[in-house]
Amino acid sequence: MTPAPTTPGTAGRRPVDEQRRTLLRTARDVAEDLAADAIVRDQAAKPPTDETARLREAGLPAALTPPGPGRGADWRTGCAVIREIAAADSSVGDVLARHYVHAWSGRFYGSHQQAAALEEESVRERWLWTGAVRTPWPDDDADGPDLTLRRHATGYVLSGRRAVDTAVATADQIVVDAVYAANGDVLVVRIPPGARGVTVEPAHDRLGQRVAGAGDVVLDRVTITPEQVLGRRPHDEESTAPFTALAEPALRLALCHVGLGIAEGALTEARDLSRGGRAHRLPGEDPDLFLTYGELASAAQTATAVVDRATDVMAQALETGPHLDAEGAAGVAALVATAEAVTSKAALRITARVLELADAPGLDRFWRNARVLTAHRPVAHRLRSIGEHYLNGSHRAVAAFR
Helix, strand or coil: CCCCCCCHHHHHHHHHHHHHHHHHHHHHHHHHHHHHCHHHHHHHCCCCHHHHHHHHHHCHHHCCCCECCECCCCHHHHHHHHHHHHHHCHHHHHHHHHHHHHCCHHHHHCCHHHHHHHHHHHHHHCCCEEEECCCCCCCCCCCCCCEEEEEECCEEEEEEEEEECCCCCCCCEEEEEEEECCCCCEEEEEECCCCCCEEEEECCCCCCCCCCCCEEEEEEEEEECHHHEEEECCCCHHHCCCCHHHHHHHHHHHHHHHHHHHHHHHHHHHHHHHHCCCECCCCCCCHHHHHHHHHHHHHHHHHHHHHHHHHHHHHHHHHHHHHCCHHHHHHHHHHHHHHHHHHHHHHHHHHHHHHHHECCCCCCHHHHHHHHHHCCCCHHHHHHHHHHHHHHCCCHHHHCCC
16 A cells, blocks of 8 residues: 655654653553542542652653653643643642643743753753742732842842642742842742751641642742742733743643643543442433533533633744744733633532532542632632733733732
8 A cells, every 4th residue: 555645744743643642641541540549649638749759650740841851742732631630630630730830930931041951950850840939910029028039159048938839848849939139139949848948838638639739838048059040030011021921821721721620520420420320310310410411511611622722822822932922922811811710610610510410439529629729710800801801902911910
């Protein structure tokens, strides 16, 4: 048989497509492993030491690092991996989502050369990243900065306290922003949690995302070398380079995939319970059951369509790099805000309704996880910002919200 002709575009896509399939197969294998004991681990609520080891063994933390040191997957594939993991265990999906974005901090805040060297070291050392970098806001630091840098020898010393949402006790690098006391500049730095002067305080008795490893990092005159300074975070969005401005929307979009994973995981588990006869109403006995599942499946699919569109546009913007303009960054942020609003509503609705459809130990974890994931991102605030952007074309209204 004569092989089909290969166009340049087709030839270029084949390695990428094969890489995507391989990574997703790996993610599904890890997800199946996580799902097997998800309820037990949720109840134990321990730091994600074992979970991050599973991710490392599978090579998933290196997925978004460029070819050479890492696996070089694109943003779309990375987000698909996040969603696959989150459907099995949203705490671990949360850890992976924040790792992917914070591991790109060198790209967002530093130079190309600095980012390349840092990512190579990260893959070589198998680092897991987390962090908490704030979005510029007019009322920032009204009561004084929570993290402060002061000059010391050739570098700085860092003091203060910051809440971190994932892997505070298990990450290898924590990314934060801090105010340089001498002139008010805001620097973005990375901190090894094992450094002298660093204390981590894991959060206990959380409602949901119990295995994410949230907590506080307390810093007492921690030495920061010049190599640990990733770059500067401008005081306001108007001074922020468009590509740098993508850092916050990229994180929020990654968390949308965690939210979608929660919704999909809840629906799948409830469906399997219904099929197996462990539900309040058995399939085939009540047309209202079909109606409810139809409504919930439609809500999940609608959210997926919105998030996938935002993911495609974000991927294009990230590929554009430093050539991205302010209008492009604002457009991306608007789509991400829409994805957040839709996903938040869908995840909360689906995870609450499945409790009416099936009865099984641990099914409530999906609602608890969705509640914690969305608690600090009010939908009304997102919708107002989307509306302001739609009416006035305001860049700041979309790109700078928390």
